[in-house]
Amino acid sequence: MSALRLALPSEGALYEGTEGFMRSCGLTVRRASSRRYTAEIPSLPGIEALYQRQTDITPEVDTASADVGIAGLDRYYESRREGGDTLLVMDNLGYGVSRLKIAVPDSWLDVTSVADLADLALEFREKGREFRIATKYPRLVGRFLTERGVNYYTLVYASGGLEAAPVMGYADMIADIVDTGTTLRENRLRPLADGTVVESQAALVANGRQLASDPEKLRVLREMLERIEASLRARDFQRITANIQGESARDVARLVMSERRYGGLQGPSVSDVYSDDGKRWFAAQVVVARKDLIAAIDHFRRLGGSGITVNEASYVFRKDCEAYERLIENLAPFMADAMHAAARQARPAARGVRRSRKA
Numbered sequence: 455m456s457a458l459r460l461a462l463p464s465e466g467a468l469y470e471g472t473e474g475f476m477r478s479c480g481l482t483v484r485r486a487s488s489r490r491y492t493a494e495i496p497s498l499p500g501i502e503a504l505y506q507r508q509t510d511i512t513p514e515v516d517t518a519s520a521d522v523g524i525a526g527l528d529r530y531y532e533s534r535r536e537g538g539d540t541l542l543v544m545d546n547l548g549y550g551v552s553r554l555k556i557a558v559p560d561s562w563l564d565v566t567s568v569a570d571l572a573d574l575a576l577e578f579r580e581k582g583r584e585f586r587i588a589t590k591y592p593r594l595v596g597r598f599l600t601e602r603g604v605n606y607y608t609l610v611y612a613s614g615g616l617e618a619a620p621v622m623g624y625a626d627m628i629a630d631i632v633d634t635g636t637t638l639r640e641n642r643l644r645p646l647a648d649g650t651v652v653e654s655q656a657a658l659v660a661n662g663r664q665l666a667s668d669p670e671k672l673r674v675l676r677e678m679l680e681r682i683e684a685s686l687r688a689r690d691f692q693r694i695t696a697n698i699q700g701e702s703a704r705d706v707a708r709l710v711m712s713e714r715r716y717g718g719l720q721g722p723s724v725s726d727v728y729s730d731d732g733k734r735w736f737a738a739q740v741v742v743a744r745k746d747l748i749a750a751i752d753h754f755r756r757l758g759g760s761g762i763t764v765n766e767a768s769y770v771f772r773k774d775c776e777a778y779e780r781l782i783e784n785l786a787p788f789m790a791d792a793m794h795a796a797a798r799q800a801r802p803a804a805r806g807v808r809r810s811r812k813a
Contacts, residue, residue: 457502458674461514461523464491464505468656471549472524479685480768481678489559491744497679500674509533512659518541521664521671522678528554528631528654534593539663541784543679544777548686551609554591554648556598558627559620562640567648568602575606588612588625591651595629617641658682666788680776684769689720691767692747695739696759697727706736709757711722716742716750719770741767 462476463469476483476495483503485493493503506514510535511523527545534540558565565574578585584606589595594608599607610625617637619625631654632638632645658679665672698721700706703724710724711717718740729736738759742750747764754762 456668456671457500458522458678459502459504459520460495460678461504461511461520461525462493462507463508463511463524466508468508468524468526468550471656475547475549476759479681481681485752490576498674498677500670500693501678502521511623512540515661518661518664521668522658522660522663522675524656524658526654527657528552528591528594528652530657530659531652532593533647534659539661539788541662541781542657543660543781544658544682545655546686547656547658547682547738548689549637550654552595552631552633552654554629554651554654555632555645556587556595556627556629556651557638557643557645558633560644562644565646565790567646568599568604571646572597572602572604575604579606584608585627586610586625587627587629588616589629590616591629617643662785663791665781666722666785667792672785675781676775676778679781680775681769683775683777684771687770687772688767690744691741691770692737692744692746693741693765693767694754694762695737696754696757697735698738698754698757698759699733700736701734703736706738710738710740710754713753715746716740716753718742738779741770 463472468643473483480497481495483493484496485503485505487560491505493505495501495503497785504514504518504520504708504750506523508525511520511525512530513535514520516533516535516538518539522543522545530540530542556568556571558571564570571752575585586608587595588610590611590613596609610619612619613627616625616628616630617639619628620643621641628643629649629651635645638645660675665675698706698709700709704728707722707724712723723739724736727737729735738754740750751764
């Protein structure tokens, strides 16, 4: 039985973000040393983690060298093979947020929008050349410009620090990942107001054909998706427990539910508190939206609640795992292909059996 091969970023900000993200989901990655490129996830047997450069993760999944991978959306859209087997499973893991933006020199005072770039392209062409854009994302940038009517330009692929390209003279402007914009300002560059090529963050991608042909890998991935989705959802909630006096558990539940917003996801859990003060106390527990925490505390105070405690919710599961349900829908064509392939392989064998019986 082969393990589910999970490609993880081996360097940079996305590496650090992924380590923390996996840990927060209860999927801590255990790696023997920083020089070792394989690791395991003790809480979920059946996964082999493979550390790869971020630029290689989507191609590795495309070619089935890995079954699943975590990569930036920008890299996924830039590197994926059109019409290939790679699927976007979750596009919102909530970290590694950045923007791919087009930036021009500060001295280009009249260039503030992509429409201005289109006009500028014509001016450059009349002078006998095209303006040059240095970028690590030629596919995304080219598509973005063409769709917006910018027809005359040259993309210059560069892998180093792009901000120096206009000063060094091998490009007129750049298209690069922007976080705070500080580096652009320090190099006298300015992003175009409408020049965002793509909004990016960490995403989970998978090889659909590999998963469709291996039920065991699909089972392991489902467990992983369940934990990730429930952990992400739990970030929006907190658990409140308060001791409240009442005649019965039902009466206390009615009091808590008098403000439905603070009554829990489906209602409160109420249980007896064994007190020696001669009064009937009940512990009421609810899960509320994080943004409603103080309002919910005030609600319990109005009910005479005491000993109010708040805990983080590690996971919030729903009836179904939405990410897994979407994945199964997207795997349908690959599963149909696998069934057809199995049927084709079975036919010659069946014919051989009929011949032997006839003989």
